[in-house]
Each structure stands twice: as structure tokens, then as C-alpha cells.
Amino acid sequence: MEQALLLNASYEPLKVVHWQKAITLWCQGKVEVIAVHDREIRAVSFTLKLPSVIRLLRFVRIKRRFDYVPFSRANIYARDNHTCQYCHEKLPTSELTFDHVVPVAHGGRKDWENIVTCCVSCNRKKGGRTPAEADMRLQRPPRRPDSAPAIRITIGIDTAPESWRDYLYWNMELDES
Numbered sequence: 404m405e406q407a408l409l410l411n412a413s414y415e416p417l418k419v420v421h422w423q424k425a426i427t428l429w430c431q432g433k434v435e436v437i438a439v440h441d442r443e444i445r446a447v448s449f450t451l452k453l454p455s456v457i458r459l460l461r462f463v464r465i466k467r468r469f470d471y472v473p474f475s476r477a478n479i480y481a482r483d484n485h486t487c488q489y490c491h492e493k494l495p496t497s498e499l500t501f502d503h504v505v506p507v508a509h510g511g512r513k514d515w516e517n518i519v520t521c522c523v524s525c526n527r528k529k530g531g532r533t534p535a536e537a538d539m540r541l542q543r544p545p546r547r548p549d550s551a552p553a554i555r556i557t558i559g560i561d562t563a564p565e566s567w568r569d570y571l572y573w574n575m576e577l578d579e580s
């Protein structure tokens with residue numbers, strides 16, 4: 404029973420769908436496939452890896468149940484437009500990381516107001532210092548996104564495939580470290 408995590412166009416997790424539903428949505432041109440499972444299916448003329456994470460191409464407004472945006476890697480990147488908040492360079496996910504504006508050693512928290520998108524070299528340059536100490540200016544103060552619809556996904560993080568983790572609730576994973 405391979406399942407796929409369905410994300411809104413804004414990368415918010417919406418729900419878990421069966422792989423057949425995921426492929427149907429993809430065939431209808433409604434979603435893009437972001438990650439795949441190892442397992443393949445064979446049809447007459449092609450083979451296809453089963454989708455693991457899919458994203459709607461059009462934003463769907465969901466009736467709001469919780470007035471918050473999940474604190475996840477993908478949502479931090481989305482808020483910061485995949486742009487390093489220090490040097491303003493827009494980069495692919497593979498070249499981005501996260502910076503604690505106020506370092507953990509200085510009491511910095513893991514939340515929307517203290518985590519920003521950062522390129523690897525700025526992150527290295529800043530090290531364990533505050534922006535003032537490092538003489539590095541933030542593009543803009545990090546804020547919690549105003550509001551966006553979110554639906555709680557009833558799946559334990561332990562059972563979620565690795566490829567889902569970036570899209571699920573980040574603070575659970577981060578707080579362990």
C-alpha cells in the first residue's frame with residue numbers, strides 16, 4: 404500500500420492519498436510529482452515510479468481549521484522565496500540551509516521568528532554569532548506567515564516515508580536534535 408502525500412501549491416500538506424489516486428491526479432495534469440517511491444508499476448508502454456510526494460499546480464483554498472502554517476522546511480523556504488536572507492541570492496533547495504538568527508547558544512529558539520533561509524556560505528560565515536556580531540544584515544525580519552489554511556495530517560512522523568519529512572511538521576524533528 405504505497406501512499407502519496409498531497410501538498411497544496413503552497414507546499415502545505417493536505418492529505419495522504421492512495422498511489423492510484425496520485426497517478427490519476429498526475430495524468431489529469433493537476434499535480435507535479437516531487438518525490439517517488441522505489442517501487443515501479445508497469446503499463447503497456449511505460450514504467451512509472453510510484454509518486455511519494457505530489458503537489459497541486461493550482462492553489463486550493465481549504466476551509467481553515469487551524470490558524471497556523473505548519474513549521475516545516477518547505478514552508479520556511481516558501482516564506483523566504485528560496486532566497487538567502489543575508490546575501491539575497493535565490494538558490495535551489497540543495498544549496499540552501501537554515502540559520503538560527505539568534506544562535507541556540509544565545510537562547511535562540513526554533514520558530515518562525517528565529518529561523519531563516521540561508522545559503523551554505525553565509526551560514527558558515529555567520530557561524531555561532533548574531534547578525535550584529537557577524538556584521539550581516541537580514542533582508543527582512545522573519546515572521547510567522549499571517550495565515551494559511553492547514554489541515555492536520557493524522558499520520559505519525561515515525562511512519563512517514565523519508566521523502567515526506569521535509570513537508571511535515573518540522574519542529575518535531577528539529578527539537579530532537
Ligand SMILES: [Zn+2]
Nearest residue numbers: 487490522525
Ligand atoms: Zn547567502
